[in-house]
Amino acid sequence: MTKPTNFFVNNEEYDAIVIGSGISGGWAAKELCENGLKTLVLERGRMIEHIKDYPTMNMDPWDFEHRNRNTPEDDKKQHKQRRTGYTVRPESKHWFVNDLEHPYSETKRFDWMRGYHVGGRSLMWARHSYRWSPMDFEANKKDGHGVDWPIRYNDIEPWYDKVEEFIGVCGLNEGLAQLPDGKLSEPMGFNCVEEDFANRTNEKFENIKVTHARIAHITGDKVHEGRNKCQFRNRCIRGCPFGGYFSSNSSTLPAAKKTGNLTIRPHSIAYEIVYDEEKGIASGVNIIDALTMNKIFIKGSIIFNCASAIGSASILMQSKSKRFPNGLGNDSGELGHNIMDHHLGVGASATVNEHSDKYFKGRKPAGFYIPRFKNLDDKTESKEYIRGFGYQGGANRSNWKRAVSEMSYGSELKNELLKPGSWSIGMGGFGECLPYHENKMILNYDKLDKWGLPTIDFDVEFKENEQKMRKDMKEEAVKLLTEAGYENVRGYDNSNSFFPGLGIHEMGTARMGRDPKTSVLNKYNQVHSVSNVYVTDGACMTSSACQNPSLTYMAITARAANHAAKNFLKNKKA
Amino acid sequence: MINRRTALKNITLGMGAVVATPTVLSILSSCNAEVETWKPVFLSTPEKNLVTHLADVIIPTGEIPGALDVNVPQFIDKMINDLESDENKAIFNKGTAIFLEKIGGTSKEKIETGLETYFKLEGEAAEKAKSFQWKSEKDVDDNEKDDFYIYKFLFGVRQLTLFGFYTSKKIGTEVLSYDPVPGRFEGCIPLEDIGNAWSL
Numbered sequence: 001m002t003k004p005t006n007f008f009v010n011n012e013e014y015d016a017i018v019i020g021s022g023i024s025g026g027w028a029a030k031e032l033c034e035n036g037l038k039t040l041v042l043e044r045g046r047m048i049e050h051i052k053d054y055p056t057m058n059m060d061p062w063d064f065e066h067r068n069r070n071t072p073e074d075d076k077k078q079h080k081q082r083r084t085g086y087t088v089r090p091e092s093k094h095w096f097v098n099d100l101e102h103p104y105s106e107t108k109r110f111d112w113m114r115g116y117h118v119g120g121r122s123l124m125w126a127r128h129s130y131r132w133s134p135m136d137f138e139a140n141k142k143d144g145h146g147v148d149w150p151i152r153y154n155d156i157e158p159w160y161d162k163v164e165e166f167i168g169v170c171g172l173n174e175g176l177a178q179l180p181d182g183k184l185s186e187p188m189g190f191n192c193v194e195e196d197f198a199n200r201t202n203e204k205f206e207n208i209k210v211t212h213a214r215i216a217h218i219t220g221d222k223v224h225e226g227r228n229k230c231q232f233r234n235r236c237i238r239g240c241p242f243g244g245y246f247s248s249n250s251s252t253l254p255a256a257k258k259t260g261n262l263t264i265r266p267h268s269i270a271y272e273i274v275y276d277e278e279k280g281i282a283s284g285v286n287i288i289d290a291l292t293m294n295k296i297f298i299k300g301s302i303i304f305n306c307a308s309a310i311g312s313a314s315i316l317m318q319s320k321s322k323r324f325p326n327g328l329g330n331d332s333g334e335l336g337h338n339i340m341d342h343h344l345g346v347g348a349s350a351t352v353n354e355h356s357d358k359y360f361k362g363r364k365p366a367g368f369y370i371p372r373f374k375n376l377d378d379k380t381e382s383k384e385y386i387r388g389f390g391y392q393g394g395a396n397r398s399n400w401k402r403a404v405s406e407m408s409y410g411s412e413l414k415n416e417l418l419k420p421g422s423w424s425i426g427m428g429g430f431g432e433c434l435p436y437h438e439n440k441m442i443l444n445y446d447k448l449d450k451w452g453l454p455t456i457d458f459d460v461e462f463k464e465n466e467q468k469m470r471k472d473m474k475e476e477a478v479k480l481l482t483e484a485g486y487e488n489v490r491g492y493d494n495s496n497s498f499f500p501g502l503g504i505h506e507m508g509t510a511r512m513g514r515d516p517k518t519s520v521l522n523k524y525n526q527v528h529s530v531s532n533v534y535v536t537d538g539a540c541m542t543s544s545a546c547q548n549p550s551l552t553y554m555a556i557t558a559r560a561a562n563h564a565a566k567n568f569l570k571n572k573k574a
Numbered sequence: 575m576i577n578r579r580t581a582l583k584n585i586t587l588g589m590g591a592v593v594a595t596p597t598v599l600s601i602l603s604s605c606n607a608e609v610e611t612w613k614p615v616f617l618s619t620p621e622k623n624l625v626t627h628l629a630d631v632i633i634p635t636g637e638i639p640g641a642l643d644v645n646v647p648q649f650i651d652k653m654i655n656d657l658e659s660d661e662n663k664a665i666f667n668k669g670t671a672i673f674l675e676k677i678g679g680t681s682k683e684k685i686e687t688g689l690e691t692y693f694k695l696e697g698e699a700a701e702k703a704k705s706f707q708w709k710s711e712k713d714v715d716d717n718e719k720d721d722f723y724i725y726k727f728l729f730g731v732r733q734l735t736l737f738g739f740y741t742s743k744k745i746g747t748e749v750l751s752y753d754p755v756p757g758r759f760e761g762c763i764p765l766e767d768i769g770n771a772w773s774l
Binding site: 066191410 | 580615631633634640653657659695703704709729730735738750753757758759762763764765766767768770772
């Protein structure tokens, strides 16, 4: 195998270099470019242009060679990526890495789901967008786990506003303390069963609220440049030709490009941020050009690390210098530690013997959300565990698949299966994970990848608090469906899902904090001791809350990018 | 060789926008001669005949098309060939051999009677039969091995028949309710306004 040998210095100098083009990198690029900074986005994977490069976006089941089922060869190439059970299918497998080309090791099982291409996981994210609440930013301080966040809800609130207005989030404001109101467009609506369930539950339980899922889809009349309303195709994971949901490709990158300040460099594997010992700041980024295998130094005044929680931490850990022998900004020893993810795969389902004469039109990409209702106050306090969980769920009518394990056959079966089957309803929990210092990743220099870079080894596990919470997540789900009057209520706790990474919300590897001795980043996401290096993806998270985190990454990134741009322009003037 | 899908398409095109009526469909389903001519990639000749008759019995042709009208046997042959492990293929082969031996022939009548013997069960016997689906070879006692192979094979064919039929283009676009770009969501409307289940 050819290892990179030649080394070049790039002639261009950039005001800002953004590493990564996913949900965080796209926002960093947009904000930096709109502030007038000449910005380079480095993406390790290939170029993906909105619409043009979504090969399966309009395919029906019969258009796929194997009706969207995998071949054994597909499964082999993506033997880890397929652990989710839904990502590696012909409709979407091209968005996930080839595990044979991108290996990693697991001291403890860790499901690292990712895609290397422009847009990153913004193309195939689940799009649920919930604000964190004041309670979430205060949780660590209150119960003493991890370190205190250096910011509070008020610091981030205006950025949530800005992000929601730009990306488009639909849903309903409910005035809840644990789920702040946002700038939402009209909710997609419930189907008959979801509507009943919401009404019954909301009437019966004072502290529980079944609300509409808040997802980053366009509804209503607000115009989002270059994008259209959600068309209810529910083929989001393939890339949307309508731009109905938010992705970097449909939204932030085009906005950045429009300024004339953006350069995107695909096939560019950033592996080191170069530290200038004299000036005490970073001078640029070393990359490997994945096509030519050349190593190249690219000079930049500001560096934004948006390569994902694991990717960004890995780059910082590889950035060793005299001043930082253990990785850039790792004075605290916390770099690569405190890995968190949401635990899921637990909840309940039931059959619904109502509304057999009712149906729906349109494939709604989300159902209902039940915001956290445990440990909010004395009344809702659990004796067993701290923090909390939320549920996502929905109702649907079954199709022909309901009969696949039966023994019936003949005309009657054929005609019966042309009709929709009975309704069912289900919900699954998303539980908060505490930050544990010992949950860590390390660089494995004994096993290098095809570019000669160290691979990653994970040593992460959920612990007692998550385990106890999980029990309650199942019990409460069973209780809610039973109280709503449904049949065959079945709780589930898929032990194969209780592995970190599977939530695809990995975070915490370079946490923000008030004290440089116990954290990597300050309140503006700057590396404490290297002010021109920012980390604004999942790596920066000090705690995990239980809400899907992407909206918060976007708000934090927008805030940090404007902080960086303001300082840059001020210094330029001076 | 013109494949069946192209043949159907040509017929449809030739008739313009005529909605498929029983007469039209009986024309379509009568070209069984073609069923005899396709060359399987995985199935042996007796297996091909067996699978073809089984698919026809499981989802027969009637006022609306059946399994043979949408190339289900070809689909089953391809899916097993391309997607199944060698181990599963061997189980399938064993199942067909034992089943054929038990029913004593490959005529449609024999196969229909055979399927009845193995699938028209009630109560405990039915549950036991179904349970073979989730068992692997090593979980089964020697005296149950024959049943194991037969049921693996029969359930496999039945599943692929349903899958191939209900996700075929013809059924998906002309029989089930098809709406690739709904454009809006209506959450609670009378079922009769839609008719059959959505295909997507």
